[in-house]
Each structure stands twice: as C-alpha cells, then as structure tokens.
Amino acid sequence: MGGRPSSERTRVRREPKRAVHDRDEINAILDEGFVCHLGFLHDGQPFVIPTLYARIGDNVYVHGSAASRMLRTLDGGVDACLTVTLVDGLVLARSIFNHSINYRSVVVLGRAAAVEERDEKLRALEAFSDRLVPGRWADVRQPTAKELKATAILRLPLDEVSAKRRTGPPNDYESDLAVPVWAGVIPLRLQAGEPWPDPRLTRDLDPPVWAPTAPRS
Amino acid sequence: MGGRPSSERTRVRREPKRAVHDRDEINAILDEGFVCHLGFLHDGQPFVIPTLYARIGDNVYVHGSAASRMLRTLDGGVDACLTVTLVDGLVLARSIFNHSINYRSVVVLGRAAAVEERDEKLRALEAFSDRLVPGRWADVRQPTAKELKATAILRLPLDEVSAKRRTGPPNDYESDLAVPVWAGVIPLRLQAGEPWPDPRLTRDLDPPVWAPTAPRS
Numbered sequence: 001m002g003g004r005p006s007s008e009r010t011r012v013r014r015e016p017k018r019a020v021h022d023r024d025e026i027n028a029i030l031d032e033g034f035v036c037h038l039g040f041l042h043d044g045q046p047f048v049i050p051t052l053y054a055r056i057g058d059n060v061y062v063h064g065s066a067a068s069r070m071l072r073t074l075d076g077g078v079d080a081c082l083t084v085t086l087v088d089g090l091v092l093a094r095s096i097f098n099h100s101i102n103y104r105s106v107v108v109l110g111r112a113a114a115v116e117e118r119d120e121k122l123r124a125l126e127a128f129s130d131r132l133v134p135g136r137w138a139d140v141r142q143p144t145a146k147e148l149k150a151t152a153i154l155r156l157p158l159d160e161v162s163a164k165r166r167t168g169p170p171n172d173y174e175s176d177l178a179v180p181v182w183a184g185v186i187p188l189r190l191q192a193g194e195p196w197p198d199p200r201l202t203r204d205l206d207p208p209v210w211a212p213t214a215p216r217s
Numbered sequence: 218m219g220g221r222p223s224s225e226r227t228r229v230r231r232e233p234k235r236a237v238h239d240r241d242e243i244n245a246i247l248d249e250g251f252v253c254h255l256g257f258l259h260d261g262q263p264f265v266i267p268t269l270y271a272r273i274g275d276n277v278y279v280h281g282s283a284a285s286r287m288l289r290t291l292d293g294g295v296d297a298c299l300t301v302t303l304v305d306g307l308v309l310a311r312s313i314f315n316h317s318i319n320y321r322s323v324v325v326l327g328r329a330a331a332v333e334e335r336d337e338k339l340r341a342l343e344a345f346s347d348r349l350v351p352g353r354w355a356d357v358r359q360p361t362a363k364e365l366k367a368t369a370i371l372r373l374p375l376d377e378v379s380a381k382r383r384t385g386p387p388n389d390y391e392s393d394l395a396v397p398v399w400a401g402v403i404p405l406r407l408q409a410g411e412p413w414p415d416p417r418l419t420r421d422l423d424p425p426v427w428a429p430t431a432p433r434s
Contacts (some may be wrong), residue, residue, distance in 0.1 A: 009262060035304055035318065037254035039265035045226065048256035048265050050302040050322050085267040087252055087407065090349050090427060095358040096342055097368070099349065101252065105267050125313055132307050132316065139398045141312040151314070169415045181356045182422040187410040190304065198386045198400040205399040210307060 009109055009160060020104075020163035029104045029163055030055045030084055034131045038062055038154075039081040040112070053082065054127035055158070060108055061115070061124035064152030077113035082156050089187040093170035094179035102166050102185060109160040115153040124153045133208040226326055226377060237321075237380035246321045246380055247272045247301055251348045255279055255371075256298040257329070270299065271344035272375070277325055278332070278341035281369030294330035299373055306404040310387035311396035319383050319402060326377040332370040341370045350425040 020026060036053040039046060052063040060082055089102035115121050126137040143151065170183050195207035237243060253270040256263060269280040277299055306319035332338050343354040360368065387400050412424035 009260075035302060035320075037256075037265050037267075037300055037302070039254075039256035039263040039298070041258060041263055043226075045296060045326060046256040046258055046263055046298045047326075048254050048298045048300040048324070050254075050300060050320065052318065079262060081256070081263045081265045083254055083265040083267060085252060085254070089413075092350060092353070092425070093357065095364075096346055096354065096360050097364040099346055099353075099357075101269065103252075103267065107265070109262060109264075129313055129316055133309060133403075136309070136316075137313065140310065140316075141393055141396050143313050147312075147314040169413070169417070172415070172417070176358055177417055177419065179358050180420065180422070182412075182424045183415040183418055184424065185413045185415075186350075186424070186427045187413065188407050188427070189410065190405050191408045193404040193406065195399075196306075196386070196402045196404065198389070198402075200386070200389065200394055201400055202394065203397065205397070207399045207401065207403070208309070210403045210405070 018164045018166055020165055023161075026106055026158075026161055026163045027055060029086060029106045029165075030060065031131075032104075033084040033086055034128075036060075036062065036082050036084045038112070039083070040078050052128050053084070054124065054131050056123060056127050058158045060156045060158060061127060062112065062154040062156065063128060064114065064154045077111040080110065080112040080154075080156060082108040082110075082112075087188055088167070089185045091166070091170050091185055092183055094172045094176040094181055094183050098170050098172050098176075100166060100170065102168070102187075104163065104165040106161060106163040108156055108158060110156045112154040112156045115155050118148065120155075121148055121151065121153050124155075125151065133210060136208070235381045235383055237382055240378075243323055243375075243378055243380045244272060246303060246323045246382075247277065248348075249321075250301040250303055251345075253277075253279065253299050253301045255329070256300070257295050269345050270301070271341065271348050273340060273344050275375045277373045277375060278344060279329065279371040279373065280345060281331065281371045294328040297327065297329040297371075297373060299325040299327075299329075304405055305384070306402045308383070308387050308402055309400055311389045311393040311398055311400050315387050315389050315393075317383060317387065319385070319404075321380065321382040323378065323380045325373055325375060327373050329371040329373045332372050335365065337372075338365055338368065338370050341372075342368065350427060353425070 035050050037048050037050055039048045054061055085105040087103050091100040093099050129136040192210040252267055254265050254267055256265045271278055302322040304320050308317035310316050346353040409427040
C-alpha cells in the first residue's frame with residue numbers, strides 16, 4: 001500500500017493487512033462518497049449523525065445543519081470523527097465465521113471548526129452540489145446572503161486520517177471447501193433509478209445523469 | 218407519525234417535521250440496513266466505526282470485531298451511539314439552498330455491552346447472516362467453539378431511539394420555479410450486480426439472490 005499511518009491514533013489495529021495509508025487512495029474513497037457519519041460528544045454522550053460532505057484539497061467540509069446540536073454548544077471547534085463507508089459487496093463463505101463485507105472506509109480524526117468566511121462557504125457548497133450532480137452549481141440559483149448565513153458548514157483537516165478496505169473472495173479454510181454451498185461475492189453498489197420529475201416542473205427538461213463508479217471486487 | 222420521543226436526548230431538534238417516533242417504522246428502517254456506524258469514546262476522542270448489525274426484538278446486535286479497540290479497554294459496557302442511514306435519493310432543487318437528500322436514519326443511544334452467553338451469540342450471528350442472505354445460516358458450516366470465542370458481539374438495547382426521514386420532491390420557493398433547470402428526485406438504492414463465484418468453487422451451484430427493498434420517494 002505504501003505510506004505510513006498519519007498518527008498513532010489512526011493506526012489500524014484490527015486486521016492491519018486491510019489498512020490503506022496511501023493518500024491518493026484515501027482521497028479516491030472520500031471523493032466517491034457523499035454521505036459521511038460525523039461523531040462527536042455532547043453532554044458526555046457520543047452522537048453519530050449522517051450528513052453531506054465533500055473533500056477540497058486537504059480538508060473535508062461537512063454540511064453542518066444536521067450537526068447543529070453540536071455547533072450550538074461549542075465555539076472554536078469540536079473533537080470529531082468523520083467516517084465514510086462504501087459498501088462494495090457481500091462476501092459469502094462456506095462457514096459463518098468467514099462471512100464478511102467488501103468495503104472501503106476512511107476515518108478522519110480532528111477538530112471540526114465552523115467555516116465563517118463567505119468564499120470558503122461558497123466553495124464548500126459548490127463541492128457538495130457538484131458531487132451530487134457534476135455542473136449542478138452553475139445551473140441553479142446561487143445562495144443569497146441570508147441563505148448562506150443560515151447554512152452551517154464545518155471544516156475538518158485531513159491530518160489524522162486512515163482507511164481500510166476488504167476486497168476479493170471469501171477466505172475459507174481448506175477444510176470447508178467441500179461444504180455444498182455457493183461461495184463468492186455479491187457485488188453491491190448504489191445505483192440510480194428512473195428520475196422523478198418535480199410535479200411543479202413546467203418545462204420539458206432532461207434530468208441529469210447520476211453516475212456511480214464502476215463496480216469493484 | 219404517532220409515538221413519542223423515547224427520551225429528551227433523542228428528541229429531534231433540527232427539522233422536527235422529519236422525525237419518526239413510531240417503533241414499527243423505526244424497526245423497518247433498522248431491518249432494511251445491515252451496516253451501521255457505531256460511535257464511542259476512546260481516550261477522550263470520538264471514534265465512528267462501520268460494522269455489521271442486526272435487530273432482534275428490542276435489541277440491536279453489533280459485530281464487535283471492528284470495535285475491538287473499544288472492547289479491549291472497557292469492561293461492563295460503554296456509552297455508544299449506533300446510527301443506521303439508508304440513502305433513498307438525491308433531491309435536486311432549483312436553488313442550491315433547497316438541495317437535499319431523501320433518506321431514512323435511526324439513532325440509538327445506550328450502553329453497548331459484550332454478549333457472553335453462547336446461545337445469544339449464536340442468535341446474533343444467525344441474524345447477521347440471514348440479513349445478508351435469507352437462509353444462509355442453515356446452509357453453511359456453523360461456528361466452532363473456538364470461532365465463537367474469537368467473535369466479539371455487542372448488544373445495545375432499543376430504549377433511547379429516534380429516527381428521521383426525508384421524502385418527496387424538492388421544497389423550492391415559488392420565486393425559483395422559473396429557473397430553467399430540471400428539478401426532482403433521483404432515487405438511489407443499493408443494488409446487487411452479477412455474482413462473482415469464488416475461484417475455489419468446485420461444483421455448479423446457483424448463487425443466492427440478494428434483494429433490496431422497493432425504491433422509495
């Protein structure tokens with residue numbers, strides 16, 4: 001894989017052979033997803049909230065509305081963990097024990113801080129929307145000053161980051177190979193169905209195409 | 218929606234109209250997913266780890282291998298947050314501000330405790346595998362005592378639980394309806410591709426069928 005763990009805290013302890021430390025590969029995982037799970041502490045209780053995110057360079061930006069509970073209580077940033085998980089397939093083995101999931105995941109540890117500066121906020125919003133549909137930002141109405149103010153965005157630097165992945169067929173034991181059951185991988189990916197036009201759409205316009213990446217092992 | 222928040226901590230503060238408190242609906246969301254994000258504290262730092270889970274009655278069971286970092290350091294349970302998110306679609310509005318995601322998510326707060334009893338462990342493993350492929354448990358080799366010992370499983374009671382969902386078309390403002398761009402929902406769901414047989418498969422066996430649920434708005 002190359003690369004080194006970026007900190008002792010992000011060293012992958014469990015099944016280190018699944019660790020990914022190459023930054024390009026970590027970026028590729030981050031750039032394929034669009035919903036992350038953000039973990040933080042509130043009144044001593046861990047919370048995990050799903051929210052939109054996008055990477056720009058060495059930062060990850062998070063749409064902070066869902067995390068407003070956190071933002072309201074903490075100024076100057078908050079310790080957070082941002083996790084992105086892409087599910088690639090079901091690994092069906094001959095034994096229960098060797099069943100698994102093929103996946104790629106990234107864990108970012110750091111201090112999430114609210115973005116205050118207007119241009120940085122706009123760039124983050126552009127990244128969110130262009131991740132959903134490339135070019136969307138240019139096609140729709142831009143945010144007003146009031147909307148921008150009502151939109152909370154968090155920035156998390158990609159300093160402490162690690163990733164894991166599992167690929168390939170099941171790791172069955174030789175002694176299990178005769179079990180008379182199908183074994184292998186059922187690849188899974190998020191796919192788009194037929195677009196549903198808004199009932200208020202007045203013109204005949206073509207829907208955008210949402211393209212996931214190619215299937216993986 | 219019916220039902221009431223199960224605690225002050227799980228009351229949905231942001232956009233309460235998206236709150237789901239009906240237990241049957243919460244269970245249906247939990248039963249559709251199979252990967253959750255488990256949040257917990259370790260050395261003062263929040264961690265969020267993806268892992269397999271399954272609901273049995275009023276408990277959620279989590280495959281604890283990925284959370285072994287947590288299990289090693291804490292006896293007698295640990296404060297945790299288990300979040301399940303199902304992404305149902307991209308909500309493409311005429312303004313950046315009204316872009317959104319259609320989703321269903323469940324948040325469970327509570328104390329995650331290691332399952333020690335053999336039968337309960339087996340039931341949890343059966344639930345994990347039958348969620349991946351119905352009937353899989355009966356078709357493959359059952360865990361040995363040694364494998365069972367090597368498998369960490371956590372139990373989290375469904376006491377403090379809440380859910381949110383967004384459905385339907387974009388909430389565009391009347392003043393944006395003339396923006397000349399397609400608006401609506403691109404439905405998304407996890408779908409199975411062509412199964413990849415294990416290279417070590419020696420017989421001609423049919424792969425199981427993995428069926429997601431029907432697409433939603």
